[in-house]
Amino acid sequence: MQRASEAEHPHHNLPVETTVMSVLLALSVSHLLNDTLQAVLPAIYPILKQSLQLSLTQIGDIGLTYQFTASLLQPLVGLYTDRHPRPYSLAIGMCLTLTGLVLLSQANSFAALRLAAALTGMGSAIFHPGASRLTRLASGGRHGFAQSLFQVGGNLGTSFGPLLVALVIGARGQANVLWFSLLALVGIVILTRLGRWHHNHILSLPQLTNTSHHQHIAPRLPAGKTSRALMVLLALIFSKYFYLTSITSYYTFYLIEKFGVSIKQAQIYLFVFLFAVALGTILGGPVGDRYGRKIVIWFSIFGTAPFTLVLPFATLPWTIVLSVFIGVILASAFSAILVYAQELLPGNVGLVAGLFFGLAFGIAGIAAALIGRLADHTSLDFVYRICSYLPLIGLLTVFLPKINSQTNPASNRR
Numbered sequence: 001m002q003r004a005s006e007a008e009h010p011h012h013n014l015p016v017e018t019t020v021m022s023v024l025l026a027l028s029v030s031h032l033l034n035d036t037l038q039a040v041l042p043a044i045y046p047i048l049k050q051s052l053q054l055s056l057t058q059i060g061d062i063g064l065t066y067q068f069t070a071s072l073l074q075p076l077v078g079l080y081t082d083r084h085p086r087p088y089s090l091a092i093g094m095c096l097t098l099t100g101l102v103l104l105s106q107a108n109s110f111a112a113l114r115l116a117a118a119l120t121g122m123g124s125a126i127f128h129p130g131a132s133r134l135t136r137l138a139s140g141g142r143h144g145f146a147q148s149l150f151q152v153g154g155n156l157g158t159s160f161g162p163l164l165v166a167l168v169i170g171a172r173g174q175a176n177v178l179w180f181s182l183l184a185l186v187g188i189v190i191l192t193r194l195g196r197w198h199h200n201h202i203l204s205l206p207q208l209t210n211t212s213h214h215q216h217i218a219p220r221l222p223a224g225k226t227s228r229a230l231m232v233l234l235a236l237i238f239s240k241y242f243y244l245t246s247i248t249s250y251y252t253f254y255l256i257e258k259f260g261v262s263i264k265q266a267q268i269y270l271f272v273f274l275f276a277v278a279l280g281t282i283l284g285g286p287v288g289d290r291y292g293r294k295i296v297i298w299f300s301i302f303g304t305a306p307f308t309l310v311l312p313f314a315t316l317p318w319t320i321v322l323s324v325f326i327g328v329i330l331a332s333a334f335s336a337i338l339v340y341a342q343e344l345l346p347g348n349v350g351l352v353a354g355l356f357f358g359l360a361f362g363i364a365g366i367a368a369a370l371i372g373r374l375a376d377h378t379s380l381d382f383v384y385r386i387c388s389y390l391p392l393i394g395l396l397t398v399f400l401p402k403i404n405s406q407t408n409p410a411s412n413r414r
Contacts, residue, residue: 020138024146026194027135028153030090033187034127035154037097038120039161040180041066041104042249043270046256046263047174048113056253058110060372063249063364065114069121071362078129078354082347086130087198090191093126098184105177125358132353134198136342143342144289147335152282155331158248159274166267225401226344232396233337234359236301239393240333241360243308245367246387247273247323254380259316269320276327284332293340294400300333301394308388312381330391334360343403 045059054062081089100119107113131150139146169176221229251273252266261269284296307325314322342352375383 018140020140023138023194023197024135024149026190027131027138028149030094030187030190030194031127031131031150031153032157032160033183033190034094034097034124034131035157036161036164037101037157037180037184037187038124039158039274040101040165040177041117041120043162043165043267044169044174044177045249046252046266047169051174052108052110052113054110056372056376057369058372059249060369062110062113062117063245063368063372064366066117066121067362067364067366067368069118070125071358071360073122073125074129074354074358075351076354077126078133078350078352078358079348081130081133082350085198085202087202088192088195089126090130090134091188091195093123093130094184094187094191095123096120096126097123098181098188101177101181101184105175107174125354128357129350129354132338132357133350134194136349137198137201142289143339144284144293144335145286147339148282148284148286151335152278155274155278155281159271159278162252162267162274163271166264166271221344221401221403229344229400230341232399233341233356235393235396236297236333236337237356237359238363239301239390240330241363242367243304243387243390244277244330245364246371246383247326248364249368250371250375250380250383251323253375254384255316255319257380259319261316269323272320273323273327276324277331280328280331281335283328284335287332287336292402293336293343294397294402296336297333297340297400298394298397300329300331300336301391301397303391303394304330305389305391305394308391312384312388340400340403 042063045062048054048062049056049059077089097120100116100121100123103112103119104116107116132147135146135150136143164180168179248270251270252263255261255266255269256263280300284300287296304326307322307329311319311322311326338353338356341356342349345352371383371387374386
């Protein structure tokens, strides 16, 4: 990988002058591997439900354990590594994911499943803040493009997870999860090389004293406006990820219950939705670089509403078609939201990434538990009718202020 010998400022968190595509591609591939492995757990929920006689409430609790572990740790990891970089922490995170997968393949109790979920959540918590920081570091000022490239790897991984589960595991049992440990080993190798690149970049920079650590970075907006903008962004993240969880965790059950499809068919239809999410992700960042983050955020969240409102009343073929539109449109928001937040709080790349990834995981975990309980007492059809209104929260985008760099993205480049 190319060594970053030139930097804009003598600081380990500042980007190199030109986009380092080899690093960005390696980060995208590692994100693909990480999120493929993270997607294995929800993809085998139907198998676990049958083999261990779990209720939907217990399925939701497993999801809550995974998401809650990741959400609590991510901001803390991001805050710490912003101040004290640990180049090889990403490889350590992947080792935790590997341990969780091995345990998941052998778990024969509800408690063991929750421990496996917690370990994979810890792996994700370490991966996302550090990888997001490296993405910005290697972006060369093309922050939206770099974040979208990084995100699309993760979304592709999330979409490949259920497909690989259908092909590798099928109905043969959870022990076949062990095959996915091979992907984790590949990820450890890639992340170790990325750690070496990051270490070399740090060594190439003069050391700063603590008093000069952040002197060159100033907030773009007054504190009050920044706080209000962050609150709006957090509300949008809530809308996006609560609805996404209703699909990623329960879409297979919904299709089986409403249309009588097989488990394998349901997993393939879930792959179609998640692949659409990956496609939408790659569009959001570059469009935000060119036309402004706010436009992308507005269209992505609020623009999903007509499709989500129709979904509960659609036939199976139309359900698949609508899921594609929902996935593409809704997914384009996250890269824009994350870069917008990083511009609101310059110099805190890892903290912002940890906060927003952590919030996304936390919301997903709480949503998984709540939806499971509500579905046990009503039906998944009722759940989807309620969740279809969530994208209307996107109306709050009107309260987001403009940031100067959005109107002239070229100014971010050298």
